[in-house]
Amino acid sequence: MKLYVDFGGYSAIEKGNLIIPRENILNKEDFDKIEVGEVVDIYSKRGKFLGRGFKNPAEVRIMTLRKEELDENYFREKIVNANNYRLELGFKDTYRMVYTQSDWLNGLVIDKFNELSTIQIFNYGIEKYRDVIVETLESLGIDTIYEKSTGRNRKRAKLPEVEGYLLGNKKETIIREGEAKFIVRIDGQKTGFFLDQRENRLELEKFIKPGDRVLDVFCYTGGFSVHAAIRGAYVTGIDLSKKALSVAEQNMEINNIPKDRYEFIEGNAFEILTDLADRGEKYDVVILDPPAFAQSKKYLKNAIRGYHALNRLGAKLAKRMLVTCSCSQPIEPDAFKALVIDACLKARKWAKIIKIGSQAPDHPITSKGTEYLKCLFLGVEEI
Ligand SMILES: C[S@@+](CC[C@H](N)C(=O)[O-])C[C@H]1O[C@@H](n2cnc3c(N)ncnc32)[C@H](O)[C@@H]1O
Known part of the structure; x- marks a missing residue:
């Protein structure tokens, strides 16, 4: 048609x-x-x-964009091509294997954690190719596949939520990221682990000095926390999810971080940050990696207000460095930069951009719609 x-x-x-x-x-x-x-x-x-x-x-x-058949072979070929692309980039065991339209598989996301994989489908047309997807992943050495087609994108496609094993029954695996090890659980948030922040977490290590006090806000299972602790920091992590924090504790343990070098606080980040700021607490490095405040343009105005308030609090608490992220696709990189600098000024902090990070290259940016993650590394000093 x-x-x-x-x-x-x-x-x-x-x-x-x-x-x-x-x-x-x-x-x-x-x-x-x-x-x-x-x-x-x-x-x-x-x-x-x-x-x-x-x-x-x-x-x-x-x-x-070609006149080619959308059949089983199409799916096999595109998944294998996407996998080869990551391998050529140097990814080894753990990576986003398929990132929706960037890999000509619009509405399909596949993450690979060693031999375990999580998939998400947000396209009616892909629904009937589940078996081919499973068979292709199996041929690539995957022995457990867990589908997590849930949430907003699924609703938008008017598809029922689907969650469960398509192959095997492993519950977790331990992945490596540089020198750090992380437990990835199939029942974690989104696809299990935020692979998009890989490069930024590795980058953080370069700026940590032994003995630094680091505040990792929205820490999930301790992604940034573990990398900071490996470099000798004392880390405080904050997250709303008790389940994520219990994995964060385990992640510290499997990385042999002494117990007196970290603490995790369960609660609402905004309230905890306000409390810490009121008490005059200071941290050498503050990391802010909140969930998306704006899922669509409709929420842009409120989201910008939210990011501004959050960054103002973060900047207040930061002595040397602020690492601040946004995974809201509708917020453009320049707009994010401007609001962060403004929030720092309002907190009486002079902010200097050290590095501008984005999503890891296994989440290839091919158009405006596929670019979402922004991560600014800023040096800060009191005005
Ligand atoms: C993008 S993830 C952070 C990923 C993490 N930095 C990493 O590298 O793995 C956002 C986290 O924010 C948490 N969260 C959401 N709303 C929150 C709130 N109001 N206060 C504290 N944590 C919150 C979620 O539980 C989730 O773990």
């Missing part, structure tokens, strides 16, 4: 954005008649072929 897009849809595809909302389709009646999950071809108003994908309830997810 042919669907024609307006200029907005056309220029989005020209810029590499492969999710085309119904609003951009000119022949909406045809769109509405097509069964979800069916293959559709997208054309410009003037009849130029633009891409091929699957119809979803409110959008078309373009899979390819």
Whole structure:
């Protein structure tokens, strides 16, 4: 079936954005008649072929910009290609193997943790290829696959939530990240571990001095905390999730960090930071890695306010360095930079950008829509 897009849809595809909302389709009646999950071809108003994908309830997810069959072979080939790309980049056992449209598998995310894998499907058309995905992963040495197709993206595709094993039954594995070791549990948040922060966690180690006091806010299972502790820091981690903090404790133990070098506080970061600031506490390095405050443009204004307040608190507590992140895709890197610097000034801190980090290269950025993680390393001094 042919669907024609307006200029907005056309220029989005020209810029590499492969999710085309119904609003951009000119022949909406045809769109509405097509069964979800069916293959559709997208054309410009003037009849130029633009891409091929699957119809979803409110959008078309373009899979390819070529006129090629979307069949079992397509899935096998694209997964193997995506895996080879990571191996060529030097990734070994643990990496994001498939990152949705960047790997021509729009709406499929696969993370690999040694021989264990978690997958997420957010595209009706991919649903019927589950068996091929499992078989291909098995051929690549994976022995446990856990599907975690839950949350906002699944709702958007009007698909029921699916969670459970597709292969094997392992519950956890221990991964390596530089010198650090981490327990990854299949029942963890999102796909189990935030692989996107890999480079930034490794980068942090360069700035830690033995004896530093480090505050890791939104620490999850201790990602940044463990790297800081390995370099000799005293770490305080904060997170809302008791379950994540119990794994954070175990992660410290498996990295042989003495018990007197870390503490984890369960609670709301905003309240705890306010309390620490009121008490005049100071930390050599403060890390802020909150969940996404803006999942879509609708929440942008509130999100910016939230990031500003958080960074102002973080800057107040930081003596030498602030490492601050945002995984909200709608917030542009320059806007984030500007709000962080402003928040530092409001906290009477002179902030100097040392390094601008992004998502790890196993989450390839191919268009605006695929870039989401920002991570600023800032030197700070009292004004
Ligand atoms: C993006 S993850 C952090 C990942 C972590 N830095 C790492 O490297 O693995 C965000 C974390 O924020 C926690 N969180 C969400 N809302 C929170 C809140 N209001 N206060 C404290 N923690 C919160 C979640 O439980 C989650 O662990």
